[in-house]
Amino acid sequence: EDQVTQSPEALRLQEGESSSLNCSYTVSGLRGLFWYRQDPGKGPEFLFTLYSAGEEKEKERLKATLTKKESFLHITAPKPEDSATYLCAVQSGNTPLVFGKGTRLSVIA
């Protein structure tokens, strides 16, 4: 059974204080690992898809990396508007995404 574990559950950062969110996974044949951002009261917003170990993708202050067992979402010099819940999900085969419980990020000015 595919499993996704995200850590920490919650993270509080000062503006400009870089950090990383972790997503550990076990899956029978990774087809893709996905990162989403979710703001309160809204649907998840797609950020990245990673397909193979060693792959990296960047978008503004965010950088996602992938190994065979985990993925990291690095946030460089975060701003208050980066505050959100970040969700990690994996897909194997033609199945629906399996989501982690998310990391609630708060960036304080």
Added chain:
Amino acid sequence: GAVVSQHPSWVICKSGTSVKIECRSLDFQATTMFWYRQFPKQSLMLMATSNEGSKATYEQGVEKDKFLINHASLTLSTLTVTSAHPEDSSFYICSARPTTPETQYFGPGTRLLVL
């Protein structure tokens, strides 16, 4: 690109009535659509998966006679909550997946309040 819309965004109804929520992929054809439910401060809970022209596949514990899903076209899926009760109050989110890339794109969600 890859925009998914939901309508309505908010609905309040009386107990016992039925509510229909629409999910549309605006700029791509969605071979598969998904319906999720989310409670406050919890992650997404998959309710069902639907493929265009086929019956939906429901997750364990989800009543298919209560949550009717129709995937009538490659751009439209509907979720009907039949005989809604207060315990059905929740945030419902749809997701659509094109053939390629195999990324799920989410709608903005529909908040249902049953009085």
